[in-house]
Amino acid sequence: MAELLPPKLIATLFPHLPRDSHRSYRLALVLGTATIVVLAVFRLFPVALIAAALLLPLLVALYLVDVNVYGDEPVWALSLTMGWGAVAGVGFGLLALAVAPTAASVIVNGTSQYLLVQGLVLPFCGFFVLLLGPLVLLRYQHFNAVLDGVTFGASTGAAFSGAQAITYSAHLLGAGPRPGGAVLPWVWRLLSLGLGMPIVTMGAAAAACAALWLRYRAPARDAQALGALGHPAVALPLAGLLVAGAAVGETFLSAGGWLAWLVAFDVVAISLLAQTIHVGLLEEAAATDPGGPSLGSAPEGPS
Template sequence: MTEDVGHARHQATMPCPACHHDVPAGRFCAHCGGQLSPAVGGGPTWLRVRHYAAAPGEHVLQPSIVSSVFPHLPQRSRGAFRLGLALVAVLLVSLSLTQWYIPMIAVAIFAPTVLVALYLHETGLLGDLPRWLWVLTAVLGLSVGIAWAVLTRSIVAESYSLGLGAEIPTLRLIGDAVVIPFGALLSIQIPAVIVRMMRPPVSETLHGFVIGLIGATMFTVATNVVRMVPQFGETSVAGDQPVPAMLLEAGVRGVAEPLTGLSLGGLVGAALWYQGRRRRNALLIGGLGLLIGSAAYASVGLAQAYRLPVSVQFLIHITFAAVAIVALRVGLQIMMLRENAEVYPELPILCPSCEHVVPDTRFCASCGVSCLAAPTTSRVARRRERPQPALEAVDR
């Protein structure tokens, strides 16, 4: 390690054991994101599994909802979003226990959309890209969702009537239970694919993630509204369902379904816009996410077709939602560790994750979070008002 105390722009440096560059001294390599002093049993260096690149101190395989679905959130805002998620869960359970079906469905359908809108506002992501791009993505998501719900309305209605005792051929029911969810999984990706084909001014993986997230959110809310609104006047769905059935629907529509759809939609969107090294690997990751989603949706459909116990159905839904979140985290981790970024390593900048003053590089030398985990507007603002006095090396 070398150090020149006499010049403010010179920093203490040390060699990185992973990429072999001389980088500013700290816990993490500012160039590749690897640990400068790797711990025993830390897993493969290409994944850096103990340190998620979008949240300091989190394991990559930790199914944290906030840092996975809302990766741009600054550290100070994540507690508020966790509280918001907890409030949604409490509302869903309370409304189910009191058998207030329509309010429960309203919360389940619109809460994810409200949280995504708050995420976009809190992070300032709407200022990163042209407004027409966000509007186009939302309109495409709504349009595809409405079209899908209308096309499959009769099949879904027959499946719903099964719960009321109607006779439906078993083979047909099983086929519908698998094909409809799988078709929805593919359809939910259409908005991001169409936007990508238009070659918009998007150059970062996480911007692609947000495009996929918005498309999936609008698709989900449109599909649920089209399917549920016509049923609100029926006595069978107006409050006379048993509490276990209402709890299952609340958990599926308000938690498991949006988490699975948004995670896979965001993962595919990120893969479509990845421009770093080995782009083919990113596309393979997106394809793997679709395979995981296919297995999840097929399993969920079969569980419903065979009318397994409510607790088993809920466990299947939640398990695959957690798998989708972990798949998203692994995919984003791989892409962020390999994506290029505009950097100014000789200048200081405030890290929004750990609030240390560190070199303006791809990764924070203190907490290891990628600079791309912050919105472009945040980076521009922090570079406009760089910390003073001169940068000091981060203590290891």
């Protein structure tokens, strides 16, 4: 069953994970997804919502412990990534509830304001707020590798998405264990909240942080290894637009349509992140072989 997920997904989201652990993580992700679907089939929608929101954050937390990413600084570094992501997610979840239009407002003013504010402005702004936590870690030389930036961005993005999903849907938790609604739209929406949107956010945040680390932490000769995509002035707005573009689909698509929309954005985010991880792996290889080529250099031809 673990083979149902492409290996590239796990390898990209968890770049420090040993190869022999990939199958276990794919299996955990598949079983978690199956659990969400089963809970929805039995109409336990609030429980399924919590499971969906916690799936990727818990997997990320397990990964951080497994590979000891934070080294000797686990508490404050975790607070600035997953802790900050959760706080920011709750804040933007509450903000989304506060600005959500009433039924009367939609009738009078249409859905254009909802599409603009809820679909574009809030996701775009929320993305840059979630980056503030990892940005604090940028100044510490202990975390000077591009893959550190990737991990910090991904973990913060996972916590942000989970906390925001629970906060924005908190009213469902008070509607009893089995609120109304057709099962299939619920399944699509739960998969969107638990996998589709978090993967976009994780990938975009990780790619944005990687660009920052590459620009300000990598040796100067390697700063151009990703070309324009490695420049923060390009990478950060692009990542923000990727998240906003993924989120806006919720405002005008059906539940199933939004999930399909998110899958397309997931592919783009993972592909973008894979390029930055390749550079990070080259950086690590160069660090172990100081005499080797720089990240942006071409390999030597045969003599």
